Amino acid sequence: MEGFQRGLLEDLRGRVASLRERVNAVSDDPDLVVHATVMERALEKLDGQVQRLLLDPSLGLPELNRQHRILYQRYNQSAALYESFLLPALERFSEHDRKLTRLVRKLGEQIKWPMPTPLVVADSMSSYMVLPTFQLMRVPASEDESMLGYPNLVHELTHSLLTKERGRLLGDYVNVLSDYAAQAFEPLGPSQAAQPFIEYWREWIDEFVGDMVATYTCGPAFGYQYIRLISGIPPQAFKYDQTHPPDEARVRGMVAVLRAVGRERDAADVTKLLGEYLPTTIEVKPAGYAQMVPDSLVEELAKRVVEGCKQLDLRAYTSPEVSQPGDIVGMVAEGWRRVRSTPATFVAWQRTRLRLLWSQLGLDHPVVAPRPAATSSSPAHPQPPRSITTGGSELVA
């Protein structure tokens, strides 16, 4: 068994080295260098873990075979995740990906996002997906071409923000949930136990908070885009599952944020649009629905998220009548006004505005020359990504 185990681990080291070579080959692209470095460092760490196991004198002892098999599996799967998600995103980075990556970076600067923005790739078959570990966001293939959906990018960014600023965004909300559960469910006896309620909410909080931060920064456009999103997929107005709360309650959360920041007219407009959408689903509220997602819990969360956004100094939405060139939130707000008031001319207007935006983001000409095909003369030992100078600012790997 020892020879076989050593063989597997050496084979895995070879695979990790190959991944490092490939990631280093893309690290001269100014939009990729930071993300290539993230992957390179993770693979370096993984290689160290595999190497440590190879040097462990207990490798091959029958008493430890089970644990060593599990560790090999963990290391192998870790490599597989980088291979499945981040490497293809880096190696197949397209001009659409570049637009989205720069768009999110610029949006982050404008709303004063307090952490680095991710690599964004337009290859998702499953709507929006964010993977904080890889600093990677995946969105549908034509997402760069429709500004109406841009507010959803902030919702996705918030999933990563929650990994660092959970306390600030939630405050004491966990206590609010527990107190509510004790009061609402425990008197009903064991058959109506509070535990399932808590388990659902534990997962739902992140979705609600993502919606609320996106509403705080993008205003009612997030509510409109959300109703646009759910209008195009099977309805779950009052249905819920382990990972996502019901849509009706999510929109109530957005409305609660608009009210908490004093935007009553916008709150009323989103509520009205939701009221027009709901009957089209022919769904009815299941028994116990009001108890599962009461207004009080949604509003208490909204208050805390708004407070958290203020503490983080995120830029709150203001409502410009006409957007300034380059202001992404303002442009989207104007886009939503136009698509609702003069739908027939919206697409042409959007095309012009986006062309201007890509130009402002330095994307009216190719950013990097096409890469030569990989040759067998690649270095045997991967080199760390180099520092890149781009547009006057140095990105240090």
Next chain:
Amino acid sequence: MSRASVVVRQYETAAGLSERFSVAISDLIKVQRRLSGADQVSGEQFASNCRTVSGIVLSIERLVTDDRGATVTQRDLARVRAHLEHVPAQLDDEDLSILEWLSQVLDAETSHLFQRISHETESR
């Protein structure tokens, strides 16, 4: 965020737990059974491993309900934890076999989540 993202997050949590558990148990087994490599485990590292394992056992203990006829009962887990609290721990063969069983359970759960990553496509 898609369900796949949620599953990846759950997988990462489970994988981290499973890896830490296996590394810690391997060291405990080495020291307890005086295996090759035991001398490379410092006293400090051994104590840290005991705390890691004890913490994970406590989490799992809360999930095990005796009325489900589980292979391992809460009482078994509480006993293992009690042994881990006396550093250097004096774990008997039964304790070690329970810990090995737990590592397999964690591994199975982690592997299940890994499989699910590629199967989740629905999102909103």
